[in-house]
Amino acid sequence: MTTDRTRLTSAARLWAAHNYPYLASALFALRILPGEPGLEMSVDTNWRVYVDSNSLAEVPTDRVGFQLVHLTGHLLRDHAQRAAHIGVSEDDISHWVAAADAEINDDLQDMLRLPPDAVTPNDLNCPDGKFAEEYYEYGSESSQKFRDCGTGAHGHERSWNQEAPNDANKDEGVNVREAEILRRQVASDIVEHHRQVGQIPEGLLRWATMTLDHKVDWRTELGSMLRRGLSETMGAVDYSNSRISRRISISPEIVLPSLRRRVPSIALVLDTSASMTDRMLGLAVTEIKGLLGGVGIQNDAIRVISCDAAAEEAQMVRNVDDLLLKGGGGTDLRVGIGNATKLLPRPELIIVVTDGGTPWPEERLQGIEMFALLIGDNPPQPPNWIHCVRAKGES
Numbered sequence: 001m002t003t004d005r006t007r008l009t010s011a012a013r014l015w016a017a018h019n020y021p022y023l024a025s026a027l028f029a030l031r032i033l034p035g036e037p038g039l040e041m042s043v044d045t046n047w048r049v050y051v052d053s054n055s056l057a058e059v060p061t062d063r064v065g066f067q068l069v070h071l072t073g074h075l076l077r078d079h080a081q082r083a084a085h086i087g088v089s090e091d092d093i094s095h096w097v098a099a100a101d102a103e104i105n106d107d108l109q110d111m112l113r114l115p116p117d118a119v120t121p122n123d124l125n126c127p128d129g130k131f132a133e134e135y136y137e138y139g140s141e142s143s144q145k146f147r148d149c150g151t152g153a154h155g156h157e158r159s160w161n162q163e164a165p166n167d168a169n170k171d172e173g174v175n176v177r178e179a180e181i182l183r184r185q186v187a188s189d190i191v192e193h194h195r196q197v198g199q200i201p202e203g204l205l206r207w208a209t210m211t212l213d214h215k216v217d218w219r220t221e222l223g224s225m226l227r228r229g230l231s232e233t234m235g236a237v238d239y240s241n242s243r244i245s246r247r248i249s250i251s252p253e254i255v256l257p258s259l260r261r262r263v264p265s266i267a268l269v270l271d272t273s274a275s276m277t278d279r280m281l282g283l284a285v286t287e288i289k290g291l292l293g294g295v296g297i298q299n300d301a302i303r304v305i306s307c308d309a310a311a312e313e314a315q316m317v318r319n320v321d322d323l324l325l326k327g328g329g330g331t332d333l334r335v336g337i338g339n340a341t342k343l344l345p346r347p348e349l350i351i352v353v354t355d356g357g358t359p360w361p362e363e364r365l366q367g368i369e370m371f372a373l374l375i376g377d378n379p380p381q382p383p384n385w386i387h388c389v390r391a392k393g394e395s
């Protein structure tokens, strides 16, 4: 049994992430648990996939991988919440799940051959490219066998669901706030993939654009990114299957145990060129220090470097309140970042605050995780290896 579940968390998940690289954050956030005998796979609203290893014993890896992608679709599109919103009752579940499945599979069929029992808009006598609510309202009853994709697909509790994560078992699944952050992460990965490679199914791209338009406070995103970065830097990452959800754990409580062992070395590089406003820079620095303080990192453990094009040498700043913002032309943050890498002890984490109008180092810095808080409405995109959060429209 354990072997079969391991096969799911490794081979099928890798198949899924290989075929849908932009869904990787969501796929690796899934927690795989033993499920209901006779029901191959279902998902709850805490991103936990319940698996019956016996039912899946003969199912090929790509079919299991497809199911993971499909169930992830229910979670990303928040079908549970949407079902509640339009009052889907227990009796309506079969019809709703068919409608929700059609919304998901409609996009998946562009890229691969669907399993024969997967519901498509065609099965409901509807055109492609509609929302689940529309298929639910106008679609005919599917003649396909009903598949219960779980609470994550329709919002109704299931007997095999485990207890929702609480203070005692917070590592046992994704909570509402984490789910919102994951959705935004995936949405931004989709838009990025579309920009660089193309080949994003139309409905998925539409979902991503709609999700990103829905504004989330950048402080929340920044906090989540820093905590994740800290936990990775501290070596708290365990990529082996059952503990993989730690990678996306963002509660400070989970990071703390490792921080007690060792405080990471952090440098903050500030873009002080003319295009940055004092107010926004001050706000960003205060926020970053507050977030780091919240996970036990003292102010004096953070080295601050201010940097603009005019400065020949990047300079150490003792007190952020004393920052003197200079005018001048463009910015070359490579000077400040370069100086940060020469600090002793060498930083393991570099956080850059900028409007993005700067050249960046060409390659990933050895042994250093780099983060950027991008300020302004349309900051240029830094290289892929830099983790970014956008503080839109607050400059």
Ligand SMILES: [Zn+2]
Pocket: 070, 071, 074, 097, 100, 101, 149, 153
């Ligand atoms: Zn489904």
